[in-house]
Amino acid sequence: MEQYHKLLSHVLEHGELREDRTGICCFSVFGYQMRFDLNKGFPLQTTKKLHWKSIVHELLWFLKGDTNIKYLNENGVRIWNEWADEFGDLGPIYGKQWRSWRDNLGIEYDQISKLIYDLKRDPKSRRHIVSSWNVSDLQEMALPPCHLLFQFYVSKDKKLSCQLYQRSADLFLGVPFNIASYALLTHVIAQICGYGVGEFIHTIGDAHIYSNHINQVKEVLSRVERQLPTLSLDIEKNANIEDLDFNQIHLNDYNPHPAISAKVAV
Numbered sequence: 001m002e003q004y005h006k007l008l009s010h011v012l013e014h015g016e017l018r019e020d021r022t023g024i025c026c027f028s029v030f031g032y033q034m035r036f037d038l039n040k041g042f043p044l045q046t047t048k049k050l051h052w053k054s055i056v057h058e059l060l061w062f063l064k065g066d067t068n069i070k071y072l073n074e075n076g077v078r079i080w081n082e083w084a085d086e087f088g089d090l091g092p093i094y095g096k097q098w099r100s101w102r103d104n105l106g107i108e109y110d111q112i113s114k115l116i117y118d119l120k121r122d123p124k125s126r127r128h129i130v131s132s133w134n135v136s137d138l139q140e141m142a143l144p145p146c147h148l149l150f151q152f153y154v155s156k157d158k159k160l161s162c163q164l165y166q167r168s169a170d171l172f173l174g175v176p177f178n179i180a181s182y183a184l185l186t187h188v189i190a191q192i193c194g195y196g197v198g199e200f201i202h203t204i205g206d207a208h209i210y211s212n213h214i215n216q217v218k219e220v221l222s223r224v225e226r227q228l229p230t231l232s233l234d235i236e237k238n239a240n241i242e243d244l245d246f247n248q249i250h251l252n253d254y255n256p257h258p259a260i261s262a263k264v265a266v
């Protein structure tokens with residue numbers, strides 16, 4: 001994860017201090033890319049302990065097409081609570097757009113099922129894309145999508161890579177989650193399609209460090225990185241992604257430095 005540490009140092013050194021929607025102020029740069037070879041370990045930050053259960057349950061929740069925090073809370077995940085309404089709803093965010101994007105005639109599109117079907121049938125296609133940026137739904141979302149578009153690519157040696165475009169990135173809290181979540185998604189889809197894994201490529205628009213996270217970022221940068229954990233999945237080729245369960249996902253040899261708390265900007 002030296003790529004992530006390089007990004008933190010780059011923003012500390014070159015970021016411009018800007019006001020933002022939350023009123024906290026950020027150090028920010030525009031445009032950055034990181035590449036993670038998924039064959040060199042699972043990219044889960046080791047310089048602070050991440051709550052792996054939150055990462056897995058959030059991804060399962062997206063894949064279920066769920067947009068209410070009830071499932072997350074039942075599984076001890078509270079990362080979306082600040083944005084939910086009194087009924088726990090977040091509006092038509094990621095899960096809705098991934099599994100049932102609605103057009104103006106009311107027809108719904110399951111982008112994930114189509115993605116898996118197309119990846120198996122036509123691996124060389126340049127159209128393996130899932131987008132959450134449904135312009136006509138943006139107003140009803142609790143937060144417009146940050147990780148808003150991803151594309152898959154199958155190499156000649158049948159390795160699956162994923163590139164994400166993230167318009168806005170909270171480098172201390174959100175990004176370690178985002179990297180792990182998309183790395184996990186790539187492993188899951190690869191397994192279902194019968195492919196190996198290639199790279200996760202993370203392309204970011206506004207990459208920022210909140211001004212109240214600076215001490216925490218410096219603490220992370222002072223720590224020595226440890227060996228990356230590995231991932232193993234009990235998922236059969238051609239399994240149904242709807243049936244995916246927490247117990248099929250195993251993280252091995254994760255020995256991070258202690259967690260570092262920070263306030264999330266709402």
Ligand SMILES: Nc1nc(=O)c2c([nH]1)NC[C@@H]1CN(c3ccc(C(=O)N[C@@H](CCC(=O)O)C(=O)O)cc3)CN21
Binds near residue numbers: 051054143173261
């Ligand atoms: N400002 C901001 N940053 C984000 O990363 C973010 C948002 N807002 N809004 C929507 C989602 C929610 N996400 C979040 C929200 C909170 C944490 C967080 O507090 N993480 C802590 C504890 C995690 C836990 O115990 O589950 C951490 O130390 O990583 C992480 C991601 C990512 N997103």
Ligand SMILES: O=c1ccn([C@H]2C[C@H](O)[C@@H](COP(=O)(O)O)O2)c(=O)[nH]1
Binds near residue numbers: 170265
């Ligand atoms: O997966 C996520 C979701 C959100 N974020 C961060 C990025 C920003 O700090 C805020 C969103 O605020 P906007 O004003 O809408 O950009 O949430 C993230 O890093 N990862």
